[in-house]
Every structure is written in C-alpha cells, then in structure tokens.
Amino acid sequence: MYPHATGSGEGLSRAELLAAISLAIDLGLGQPMEHMLRSSLIATRIAERMGLDRQQRATVYYANLVGWIGCHADSHELAALFGDDIAFRADTYTVDMTGVPFLRLMLSHVGRGLPGWERGIRATAFLVTARSRVATLIQSHCSSAGVLSDRMGLDEQVAKALAYVFERWDGRGLPDGSRGDDIPVEVHIAHxxxxxxxxxxxxxxxxAKDVVRSRGGSQFSPAVVAVFDHDAAAIVQGLLDIDVWTAALAQAPDRDRTLTAEESDELLEAMADFVDLKSPFTLGHSRGVANLVAxxxxxxxxxxxxITDLYRAGLVHSLGKMGVSNRIWEKKEPLTTAERERVRMYPDLTGRILRRVGGLESVVHLAMKHRERIDGSGFPRGLTGPELTAPDRLLAAAEAYQRLLEPRPDRPPLDPRDAADRIREQARAGRFDAEAVAAVLAVADPGTSQRTPWPAGLTDREVEILRLVAQGRSNRExxxxxxxxxxxxxxxxxxVYTKLGVNNRTQAGLAAIDRGLVGSRSSRQ
Known part of the structure; x- marks a missing residue:
C-alpha cells in the first residue's frame, strides 16, 4: 500500500464501498446496476419472515450482495468457452441451471461468432467434456469468491456461504453436490x-412467482419458496420504484461503520485486485498504476x-471494465466500430459505479479522465489540454506507461526502456504532457538495484512460470x-502452487500481486 496522507479519506463508508462493488458485479452479470442491491433487499425481507437471527441476516445480506464476485475472476476461461462472458451470464437467468435446458443454453453460446464448421467442432468437443469443464470453473469461482470476500473484510460466515452459491436443493449442483439442509439457509434465500x-x-x-414455484424442490428450497409465495407482494413492495441505493444501505449490517484512511486504502486495493482479475493480461495493473502515479x-x-487522491484513482480507474466483455478485451484482431464504442464507455461506467460513495468525489473525477489526452484524441469526452489538470495528466501518463509494460492479446509486454521510448514519443506528438511523462519515468526507472531472493523460496524459472500461469496460459502453451x-x-x-499455498490460476494471480511479482514492482530488486 502506498503511504497515504495523514487523516486523508477518513469517513468513507464501508457499506457504500461494498455496495459500489456490487454495481460492478451487476455489470459483469449482464444486469442493470442495482440488481444485487435490490435482490439483497428481497433476501433480507425473506430472512426476516423466516425468523433468522441478526448474524444470519447479516450473512444473507452480504452473501447476496457479493455472491457472484468470483465469477468475474473466471471471465477469461468463460469467454474462451462461450464467447461473450457477460451475455452468457445474463442468459443463465432464463433457465434452471441443470439438465437439458442448461446444456442447450451452453451449446448455444459455444463458439458463438465463429464460422459454422468451427462452431460445430467446438460444440462437439464441449459435449464430451461439459461437466468437467463447468465443474472446474465453478470450483475456481467458489475459491476465488472466498478469497475476495476475505480481502474485502467480510465476516468469515460470508466466505463460507459463498462456497455453496452453485449448489442446489436437489443435490445436482457443484462443486460438491451438497443438498437440502447441508446448504446454509442463507444461501437458499440468496438463490x-x-x-x-x-x-x-x-x-x-x-x-416471478411462477418461476420460483417451478424450481421449488429442485434448484430452490421448498421452505424458502413457500415463504416467498405466501407473502410475495409485500416482499417486493416498492422495489421497482424506490431509491434502491439508499434503501439497501439502510439495511446494511455495518451501515454506521466508517473507515480510517488506512482501512479505506485496503478496501480500495481489494477492489483493484477484483477488477484486474477479470483478464489475465491486466493482473496487477491497477496497483501498478496507483504506485506509479503516487x-x-x-x-x-x-x-x-x-497524492492520496491519485493513488486511489489509480486503484479504481478500471472498475468500469467489468461492463465490457472479455471477448472484446482479449480480441487479437482490430475492434469493430461497435466494440470500440463499448470500450470508450468504460471510464463513464467507473464514474457511475463510484459517484454515490461519499468522500470519493475528487477520486472519481480523476479516475474518469485517465484515458483523455491533451490533444483531444482520448475518451470518453475528448477533453483537451486546458480541461486537464496536472493530476489528470499524471494519471493518464502513468496508466499508459503501465499498460505498455503488460502483455496484451495482440502484443507482448514492452521492456521498460522501450515503453519509456514509446511514451516519450507520444508526448512529443502532443498526446501526453511532457512533464507528467518525465515524472512517471523518473519513479519507474528500474535502475540496477541489488538483486534479492524471490519470495516464498521461488526460483527464477518458477517465477517465470507463475507469471505465465497468471496470464491464463495453459501448460502446453x-x-x-x-x-x-x-x-x-x-x-x-x-x-509453485505448493510454495504459495494456492490451487488455481486466480489464487496464483492474487499471490503474485501480493508478493510484487506482477505490476509496477515485478522486477527483482
């Protein structure tokens, strides 16, 4: 964590920051913002009618709010299987996720956008391995969700509950086939x-009542279905008309808790890791930008x-990327006009996610302009020099330089000297502020500092392989x-997994971030 200004940022609401994370989760699910906030209100009202105690109601609230947080860590794998990861997640709400209807849904997405012959080959191959591949994804999701929940400071009961988000009442879920009352009642309510x-x-x-009834005893707990069915009108009363943000925060178990400056930074760093896990190409990107710009x-x-505002803007600037499919982020070919427009909107999405968090106004204002350029060629607004402050220009230069150091689908990472040459060239062309670029490069210079051992006893070869694993490469690749x-x-x-105490790519990526093996501090020092 970069040292923050003494006393700066105190008073941020933990509940508001977690609610903002839920808005980003909504985007990745292909749902409008406030879906998870609204469903948390529904869950809370059901829990009250079922007589759950205070601790259980708290678990219900947050297990619902961040229940799907682990999905986004698997967007790379999901996109490889189904093309548009966001469209696929949105469509899963239309079916009971088991049996022939779910298989039909998955096959309709396999190879979407590819030539018919190639799509047919992929669909045939998927049929052979469908359950094992989906099971691997879900196991990764559940473990990732628990890790991210812990990083965000949620109660351990929430992390335990998240392990069951793909289980079902009838035992036909994954990863363990848990059934009935072996699944926490809080999860049954969230489902x-x-x-x-x-x-x-x-x-x-x-x-909605018809859908719930049709899945009672299969996907859903009959007891929860009965409670909802008996009092459905009262449970959903006003939910489509009220200010959902305010209403949901009024129900947050920790609604009165404010964070110290250090606690605020820790939660914002967890948010940075969350968004960077969406694509293996961006692992450690946000922390790298934050450290560079600060x-x-x-x-x-x-x-x-x-300095504090810039550090935090570096952490959260990419949050809106959750609303853009990995099919676009990981495309090797040139983007279509529609795809480019989708990319150009992500800074605005970042603003929409964060602007209601009290105390982050100046941070959000900076974060939304990190892709603007002083010659007006940037996005989303096409702002020009007079409209960009010195901090705006610093963040733009730091983000662009950090991106050059990272691999992308259409190119390998640049070494620091080539990246420096590239961004200096762009400054001479009038896109970046020359003083901002000079300041970024002054602190980014890798130098020739003394070599120290890798953490966790890793060897040079193991670190090399860890970085490739974290980038989503298969063993064959x-x-x-x-x-x-x-x-x-x-x-x-x-x-590597044994030394780091991890068991999948997502956890390996988080471990690499924690140990400074990716991002702006990934060289041996």
Whole structure:
C-alpha cells in the first residue's frame, strides 16, 4: 500500500464501498446496476419472515450482495468457452441451471461468432467434456469468491456461504453436490432472491412467482419458496420504484461503520485486485498504476491530499471494465466500430459505479479522465489540454506507461526502456504532457538495484512460470514458449502452487500481486 496522507479519506463508508462493488458485479452479470442491491433487499425481507437471527441476516445480506464476485475472476476461461462472458451470464437467468435446458443454453453460446464448421467442432468437443469443464470453473469461482470476500473484510460466515452459491436443493449442483439442509439457509434465500429480482423486473410479480414455484424442490428450497409465495407482494413492495441505493444501505449490517484512511486504502486495493482479475493480461495493473502515479505526484511535489487522491484513482480507474466483455478485451484482431464504442464507455461506467460513495468525489473525477489526452484524441469526452489538470495528466501518463509494460492479446509486454521510448514519443506528438511523462519515468526507472531472493523460496524459472500461469496460459502453451516439456511445466506449476499455498490460476494471480511479482514492482530488486 502506498503511504497515504495523514487523516486523508477518513469517513468513507464501508457499506457504500461494498455496495459500489456490487454495481460492478451487476455489470459483469449482464444486469442493470442495482440488481444485487435490490435482490439483497428481497433476501433480507425473506430472512426476516423466516425468523433468522441478526448474524444470519447479516450473512444473507452480504452473501447476496457479493455472491457472484468470483465469477468475474473466471471471465477469461468463460469467454474462451462461450464467447461473450457477460451475455452468457445474463442468459443463465432464463433457465434452471441443470439438465437439458442448461446444456442447450451452453451449446448455444459455444463458439458463438465463429464460422459454422468451427462452431460445430467446438460444440462437439464441449459435449464430451461439459461437466468437467463447468465443474472446474465453478470450483475456481467458489475459491476465488472466498478469497475476495476475505480481502474485502467480510465476516468469515460470508466466505463460507459463498462456497455453496452453485449448489442446489436437489443435490445436482457443484462443486460438491451438497443438498437440502447441508446448504446454509442463507444461501437458499440468496438463490431465490437473485432470480426473483430479475424476473420481477423483466416480467412482473406473477411471472416471478411462477418461476420460483417451478424450481421449488429442485434448484430452490421448498421452505424458502413457500415463504416467498405466501407473502410475495409485500416482499417486493416498492422495489421497482424506490431509491434502491439508499434503501439497501439502510439495511446494511455495518451501515454506521466508517473507515480510517488506512482501512479505506485496503478496501480500495481489494477492489483493484477484483477488477484486474477479470483478464489475465491486466493482473496487477491497477496497483501498478496507483504506485506509479503516487510516486510521480510526490516527485513533482504535489500536496499530500493530491497524492492520496491519485493513488486511489489509480486503484479504481478500471472498475468500469467489468461492463465490457472479455471477448472484446482479449480480441487479437482490430475492434469493430461497435466494440470500440463499448470500450470508450468504460471510464463513464467507473464514474457511475463510484459517484454515490461519499468522500470519493475528487477520486472519481480523476479516475474518469485517465484515458483523455491533451490533444483531444482520448475518451470518453475528448477533453483537451486546458480541461486537464496536472493530476489528470499524471494519471493518464502513468496508466499508459503501465499498460505498455503488460502483455496484451495482440502484443507482448514492452521492456521498460522501450515503453519509456514509446511514451516519450507520444508526448512529443502532443498526446501526453511532457512533464507528467518525465515524472512517471523518473519513479519507474528500474535502475540496477541489488538483486534479492524471490519470495516464498521461488526460483527464477518458477517465477517465470507463475507469471505465465497468471496470464491464463495453459501448460502446453507455457511449454511451447519456454521450449521445455509439458510434464516439466506441470511439475513446476505444482511446486509453485505448493510454495504459495494456492490451487488455481486466480489464487496464483492474487499471490503474485501480493508478493510484487506482477505490476509496477515485478522486477527483482
């Protein structure tokens, strides 16, 4: 964590920051913002009618609010299977996620957008491995959700509940096939509330009741279905008309808790990790930008409050990327006009997610302008030099330089010297402020500092392989790139996982961020 200004940022609401995260989750689910907030209200009202105690109601609230947080860590894998990861998630609400209807839905997405012959081959291959591939995704989701929940400071009961989000009352869920009362009642309530919200909003109350009844005893707990069915009108009363943000926060278990400056930074850092996990190409990106821009601001002698605001803007600037499919972020070919327009809107989405969090106004104002350029060629507004402050220009330069250091689908990462040459060239062309670029490069210079051992006893080769695993590379792809046997890669990966205490790519990526092995501090120092 970059040192923050003393006393700066105190008073941020933990409940508001977590609610903002739920808005980003909504985007990744293909739902309008406030879906999870509204479903949390539904869940809370059901829990009250079922007589759950205070601790259980708190678990219901947050298990619902962030229940799908782990999904986004698997967007890379989901997009590889189904194309548009967001469209696929949105469509899953239309079916009971088991049996022939769900298989038909998955097959309708496999290879979407590819030529017919290639799509047919992929669909056939998927049929052979469907359950094992979906099970692997869900196991990764559940473990990722628990880790992210812990990082955001949620109660351990929430993390335990999130392990069951893909289980079902009838035992046909994953990853363990838990059934009935072996699944926490809080999760049974969250399952119903999540689906009710979508069908209430899209089809009305009677339609929502019909959907819930049809899944009672299979996907849903009969007891929860009975409570909802008996009092459905009262449970959903006003939900489509009220100020959902305010109403949901009034029900938050920790609605009166404010954070210290250090606690605020820790939660914002967890948000940064959450969004960067969406694509293996961006792992550690937001923390890298935050450290670079804060260092550059200090180098320029900016006031402590500006340094803190820039650090935090660096952490959260990418949050709106959750609303853009990985099919676009990971496309190797040039984007279509429609795809480019989708990308150009993500800074505005960042603003929409965060602007209602009290105390973050100056941070949001900065974050929304990180892709603007002083010659007017940036986005989303096409602002020009006079409209961009010195902090705006610093953040733009830091973000662009950090991006050059990272791999992208259409290019390998640039080494620091090539990245520096590239951004200096763009400054000479009038896109970036030359003083801002100089400040960023002054703190980014890798230098020739003394080598120190890698953390966790990792070897040079293991770190190299860890970084490739975190980028989503398969063992076969890593073997081809490093000119070693696939079995050798597998052995290295097993040792890396053992040393780090992890068991999947997402956890390995988070461990790499924590140990400074990706992002702006990923060189040995």
């Amino acid at each position: 119903v509330a999540d689906v009710v919200e979508v069908h209430l909003r899209t089809g009305g109350l009677e339609h 260092g550059a601001a200090r180098h320029q002698g900016l006031p402590p409050t500006d 890593i073997a081809a790139e490093l000119f070693i046997a696939e079995k050798t890669v597998r052995n290295h990966v097993e040792r």
